[in-house]
Amino acid sequence: MFRLLTHPSFLFLLLGRVVTNIGDSLYYVASMWLVFELSHNPFYTGLAGFLILVPKVLQFLIGPLVDRWRVKPILISTQVLQAVLLMTIPIAYYLDAVHVSFLLCIMPLLACIEEFAYPAQTKTLPLLLKKEDLLHANSLFAIAYQGIDLILNSLGAILVASFGAIFVFWIDSITFVIAALCFSLVKIPRRKLDQDDVKEKQSSIKRYVIELREGFHVVLHSLLWVFTIGSLLANFTIGMTLAILPSFSDQIGGVGTYGFLLTAISAGSLMGAFLGPVLGRFRIGSTAILCFTLGGLCWIVAGWMTSPILICLLFGVAWIPVGAVNILFAGLIQAAVPHEILGRTTSITYSISVSAMPIGSLVGGSLANYLGSSFIFSFSGIGLILISFVWLLHPQLRQLSTQDTIDASVLKLPPTSTPPSPVVN
DSSP: GGGGGHHHHHHHHHHHHHHHHHHHHHHHHHHHHHHHHOOOHHHHHHHHHHHHHHHHHHHHHHHHHEEEEEEEHHHHHHHHHHHHHHHHHHHHHHOOOHHHHHHHHHHHHHHHHHHHHHHHHHHHHHHHGGGGGGHHHHHHHHHHHHHHHHHHOOOOOHHHHHOOOOHHHHHHHHHHHHHHHHHTOOOOOOOOOOOHHHHHTTTTHHHHHHHHHHHHHHHHHHTHHHHHHHHHHHHHHHHHHHHHHHHHHHHHHHHHHHHHHHHHHHHHHHHHHHHHHHHTTTTTTHOOOOOOHHHHHHHHHHHHHHOOHHHHHHHHHHHHHHHHHHOOOOOOOOHSSSSHHHHHHHHHHHHHHHHHHHHHHHHHHHHHHHHOOHHOOOOOOOOHHHHHHHHOHHHHHHOOOOGGOOOOTTOOOOOOOOOOOOOOO
């Protein structure tokens, strides 16, 4: 795996990804806490979460665009734009012009740019490496993503507590400049467009619409739509939790606790990712029901604890089954869905599933003023248990066997007619 680090372009791409992750982690901790610090109202943190999450709902529209554009300009420009936008926050602070409304305008812009950045980084890998190296490369990227989150969520909270959110934004903007420099050193091979590619590009808009429509048809006329129902319920309550987390943390310990709770999410998800291949040996239906039930119970109990240490510990344990089942679902879909529609299918299911998070964020922030952040935090664990009920009540999901037995017929995928689109760089 680590021999890939001797590949100069891959190394600079990975370094850029690491630095980008550092910037994203620091930004999320600092921005959400600053919104709460300026307003002392969970409604505004809920609104901030809503504005950050809404662009993720539109990812199914962005994916095909990234497929058709040159990736290196995307890699560099997204980092530069994020750096410039972040610099406006400390500048506005020194001009005494930082208000909640100002932050709420900046946050969705940064979120939209980020939705272009990560697909472009992922798309670059097969342009640099041989097919047999992609698994190891993706592993290194995953380690970078989860590992950075695990460390920086706590470190970001410590920096905010020690030096203030404005100082963190300065560091943040510098990280994106460094990431842009790393990406500028990536040498991406280019291939010439042949005549067929030119014709395909000329009809790309029509093809884009056809492929998008077919992707929705596949999702809505198979068992995949039942997957999205469970995900909608869970993501709604997760959105509620992320919205009230700064307020809840302030009640039990302050910004440091906020960082530890975010770290618990990353740590639990990372541990679950390691357990995913082990759980894949068992029946998927039974495993999903058990995992989500245990995770939901740990989450609910965490909300009624008084010790910050126990709260963080139980909250982290609740995310272990979430991380494990996410790996199982990803493998299941990759194994069963035909390759020519896999990109559309995964982006559409993701967009539908995540659409409940911004709504949950808005609802959670609003209800916290009446019901209290502690109640919302504990109540959100019910979302995982609801997924268990969906799987328990649906006979075909409940009876799903091991991953190696799953194919398109098991998921009742309808036939497709459009051929795969060529990749142009």
